[in-house]
Amino acid sequence: MSKSLPTSLFVRLRVLLCAWFLVSAVAVAQQPARSFAVDGDHFVLDGKPFQVIAGEMHYERIPREYWRARMEMAKAMGVNTIATYVFWNMHEPRPGVYDFSGNNDLVAFLKLTQAEHLYVLLRAGPYSCAEWEFGGFPAWLLEDPKMSTALRSNDPAFIVPAERWIKRLGQEVGSLQIGNGGPIIATQIENEYGNFSNDHAYMAHMRDIFVEAGFTESLLYTVDPSKALANGEIPGIYSGVNFGTGNAEHGLKALEASRPGQPLFATEYWPGWFDLWGHPHQTRPIAPQLQDLNYILGHGASINIYMIHGGTSFGMMAGASQSTGAYRGNVTSYDYDAPIDEAGHPTPKFYAYRDVILKYTHEKPLPVPATPPVIAVPQFTLTQSASLWDRLPKPIESEKPLTMEQVDQAYGYILYRKQLPAALHNAQLHLDTMQDFALVYLDGKFVGTLDRHYHQETIALSTDGPSRLDILVENTGRLNSTKWMRNERKGIRGAELDGAPLTGWQIYSLPMSEVPAVSGHAPASATPAPHFAAGNFRLARVGDTFLDVRGLGKGLIWINGHALGRFWDIGPQGTLYVPGPWLKKGRNDVVIFELLKNDPAPKLAGLTTPILDAPTPSYENDPERKKKPAADAEFGPKLAAPASAPNAPKE
Structure with a gap:
């Protein structure tokens, strides 16, 4: 007796199975694609009104092991979205060499946000700022002397590598856009370009690059401070506004005037500020921030809290500022006086913000997660x-001093060594464009320091006879904003002794990329x-x-x-x-x-x-700190916002 099914039964089962597949396919085809878009004066997510309540954190500033904990803490504060920059220099350390592994695993970070039921604002750059080394640009861009004018322009010296990078980024994360079922609801083009220039052709070109790179399944947008909106906007692309404590009404009204009828979005709201070496710790009071939050959310506007959790600029990734005309590097901590502190702990600001947010979302508060243990x-x-003198690598011989970039070095230190043939008495050593902190030695004995912050480039030398001159220069962080950053080549570019050029150098590259x-x-x-x-x-x-x-x-x-x-x-x-x-x-x-x-x-x-x-240092010993921000300082009014007194406790 055959064990096979009767022919009639087999045919009926086959018909039913085909019908089931057909019905399933039709059902899938009828499901609306996921989307995030502008609909008149509000955003819509999958066709329904949606108010973005975002908090910014940067995966590069958080140990990968803590990504989920930081997200859960942010979610407990009431946000529904995470914003993050993508720092180009971390992902393309050498031209055409990409790194998306370990703490640079952007895809893993994005998938984790989705697993936590959070959406993403992808601040893709290629420029970031963020008090990060060179604003997120890779240092190798500066190997090309054209970058002194080309950076953030349509000059092929910049736009060709920038386009290559954005297209590579699109390959990495394009499938994670909302239209493809991923968490990315919006992708930012450039960053606060209106503070840098007003070349609309460049911004239009950048928009085209993003479209060609496949960023078509999430909302494209730009951001600028209120005073610079017109400089950085692109016709047909959504625009948001950035501002800090006490400026909610002014900022949103500026956006409304610039883009009437569109949704209002505080794309960066600053609850704190960053710290510079040698300058007092910065905090911002809570009370006016709660007024700002009520104004923003009460007017139905969206918000991104920059930063909800600042984290740490580990290694040598802290950038630098020149807002007063005097250079000063950013400290390693990026605590930012944020609602979630550098170690991931909720602060009083966290709870105060949460109360305001939940008043408007009407959501039930989530339990505040436990924080990691802290030990002494x-x-x-x-x-x-x-x-160090016993650990020097093989030198590079050069008639003239070379910058770090000219010797294919990005970060760390660089040593310039030369033999001086005769005795000196109060001879004036002048360094051309010393960046950023130098220590000068004769025959291994310390002579003194030169600090870019104080515009110091000259030091007196005296010797009894022939001697060895050593100039050890530290890269304290490249500027991360303003057009000054185009000239951020590190080291020195020349040296003179009593006006006569010094030639015949040994140069030692000291990137400190490995632990000695x-x-x-x-x-x-x-x-x-x-x-x-x-x-x-x-x-x-x-x-x-x-x-x-x-x-x-x-x-x-x-x-x-x-x-x-x-x-x-x-x-x-x-x-x-x-x-x-x-x-x-x-x-x-x-x-x-x-x-x-x-x-x-x-x-x-x-x-x-x-x-x-x-x-x-006291103000009396640091006259540069008395200066007001320059008129073209990138962040304008936010630098002028009143800071708490030095060493004042957080509220």
Whole structure:
């Protein structure tokens, strides 16, 4: 007897199966595609009115292990969307070489937002600003001398690599746009271009690049501060407005006047501000911010809180500002006085913001997530040391000094060495375009420092006979805004002694891209000598901590191979945030590169609370801080917003 189905039954089953597939296909075809769009004076998500309540956080500033925790904390504050910049320099470290791995895994970050039922504003650039090194541009752009005029223009020197990058980004994340079922509801073109220039042909070209790169399944938009809206807008592309504390009514009315009838959107609302080395810690009061929030949400406008969580500019990724005409690097912390602090903890501002947001969304408050454990690390000593002079790489021979970019270097330090043939008496050494901080030595003995902040480029030299001149220059961070950034080549471009050009140099590239191995003992010298120092501590359990670096001078620090960032004893940052996932039970290794202090056994400790308001030089000793922001300062009115008094506690 055959075990096969009767022919008539088989035919009936086949017909039913085909009918089921047909009905399913029709049902899928009839499902409306997901979309986010402008509909008159409001946004619509999948055809329904939608008010964007976003909080900004940057995946590059948060250890990957904490991405989800930060999102959940933001969601508990009441937001429905996460905004993030995409920093070009992190993803294309060399021309045509891309990195989307580890902490640069943008796709993983975006998929995680979707898993957390959050939407995304993708601030794709190619320019970001964000107090990030060179505004997110890769340093290799500056290898081309044309970039002094080409940056952020239609000049092929800039637009060709920018287009290549945006198209590569489109390949990476295009499928994650809302129209393709992903979380990206809107993609930003450029960033605050109206503060930089008013070349509408450039912005139109940039729009075309985004369209060609496949950014057609999310809303394209631009953002500018209120005073610069007309300079940066593109016809047919949605435009939002950026502003800070106390400016809600002015900002939204400026947008309404510029774009009547469209949805109102505070695309950056600044609850805090960033810190600069040597300048007092910045905070902003809560009360006027709550008034702003009520005004924005009460008028049905959308908002992106920049930053809801600032995080940390780890390594050498902090940028720099020149808003007063005087250069100053940004500190490593990007706490920003945000509602969620640098370590992911809710602040009083978090709860106050949440109360206002929930008043308008009428949502039930979510439980505030638990925060990662915080631990203290007992004081420990860095017991080993090695002089930089004993660790120099093979030099580059050059008649004239070369910049970092000319020797294919992006970050770190660069050393210029030359033999001086005769004795000198008060000879004036002048460095051409010294950027940013230099230490000068004769025969290994410290002569003095030059600081770009004070426009210092000249120092006196005296010797008894022939000597070796060493000039060690630090890249303290490239400017991240204004047209001044076009000239941010690091190192020096020339040197003169009493007006005569100095030639015949040995140049040592010191990018500090790898953690040096250190062994030996601290050099016995009473004057500053650049050196590495190392030590370790042991832990029974891991957790976040704040490394107290107030006993150090100026330099870099690594823990277990992770670059924490820069330290400098001029304040205001006195501790560096150490994420728990970067620590381990048992031994933890610490290495520093120190420029200024020659303590033979420096001591460090891990605190349970950060110190972001350490003392800074007095105004009397820093006349540059008395100057008002320049008229063309990128952020205009927001720099003039009143700051809290130095060292004032947060509300």
